[in-house]
Amino acid sequence: MTLQLLGRTSSCNVQKVIWFCEEASITYENKFYGGKHGGTKDDFFKSLNPNSTVPVIDDNGFVLYESNAIIRYLSNKNKFLQLDNYEDVALCYQWMDWASFTLAAPCAIVTLNTMVLPEDKRDSDKVSKSKLQVLSLLKILDNHLLNNDFIVGGHFSLADIPAGCWYNRCLNFDLDLSNYQGLNSWGLKSVGQGYGRGYSLNLINKWLKKIH
Numbered sequence: 001m002t003l004q005l006l007g008r009t010s011s012c013n014v015q016k017v018i019w020f021c022e023e024a025s026i027t028y029e030n031k032f033y034g035g036k037h038g039g040t041k042d043d044f045f046k047s048l049n050p051n052s053t054v055p056v057i058d059d060n061g062f063v064l065y066e067s068n069a070i071i072r073y074l075s076n077k078n079k080f081l082q083l084d085n086y087e088d089v090a091l092c093y094q095w096m097d098w099a100s101f102t103l104a105a106p107c108a109i110v111t112l113n114t115m116v117l118p119e120d121k122r123d124s125d126k127v128s129k130s131k132l133q134v135l136s137l138l139k140i141l142d143n144h145l146l147n148n149d150f151i152v153g154g155h156f157s158l159a160d161i162p163a164g165c166w167y168n169r170c171l172n173f174d175l176d177l178s179n180y181q182g183l184n185s186w187g188l189k190s191v192g193q194g195y196g197r198g199y200s201l202n203l204i205n206k207w208l209k210k211i212h
């Protein structure tokens with residue numbers, strides 16, 4: 001059976017899985033759950049993921065949630081985007097967690113208060129404070145990327161996917177990133193236009209305009 005991916009494409013965590021599948025040429029069927037599509041509190045969805053969050057995959061009966069766990073599983077199963085030594089694997093997990101928790105936290109506050117909540121419920125103070133946090137966190141990644149072409153191991157790896165998805169989201173936050181040369185040049189190589197690698201995220205950006 002084709003890999004089932006449950007989750008709305010406007011979620012960065014779902015985007016990680018789409019990006020990996022596109023890179024690895026894995027055929028998948030995407031069913032929209034969560035956000036305005038709802039369905040995550042239904043018995044069926046909760047039998048797959050009692051946390052009611054997206055993404056979830058069903059790979060021929062093997063069910064898995066947590067986006068980073070999903071892309072690590074798909075990477076191991078397909079022997080794709082793997083790293084060769086334990087140190088690089090550990091650094092890869094470090095950056096995946098950093099992007100998914102440390103960077104994602106203020107990004108989620110900006111997203112909520114600029115795109116998701118109704119205008120009269122948005123908190124502009126929270127947006128300003130969180131944008132400053134995002135800028136200082138992106139500076140950490142920028143410093144790392146001034147000396148490294150990609151996040152780990154000198155080539156595109158799983159480590160670039162979570163950070164790439166959140167960087168892509170940050171491009172919608174109206175931030176001044178002109179002094180972030182390392183980040184921007186990595187962004188062009190990983191998620192940017194004109195490179196095959198960025199194809200799936202560019203596609204997602206087009207979808208987002210239509211279906212957020």
Ligand SMILES: N[C@@H](CCC(=O)N[C@@H](CS)C(=O)NCC(=O)O)C(=O)O
Nearest residue numbers: 011013034035053054055066067068
């Ligand atoms: N740590 C989880 C977080 C999952 C999560 O919080 N997903 C959000 C979307 S990014 C969600 O399901 N929100 C509820 C909804 O979309 O209805 C993961 O990486 O998969």
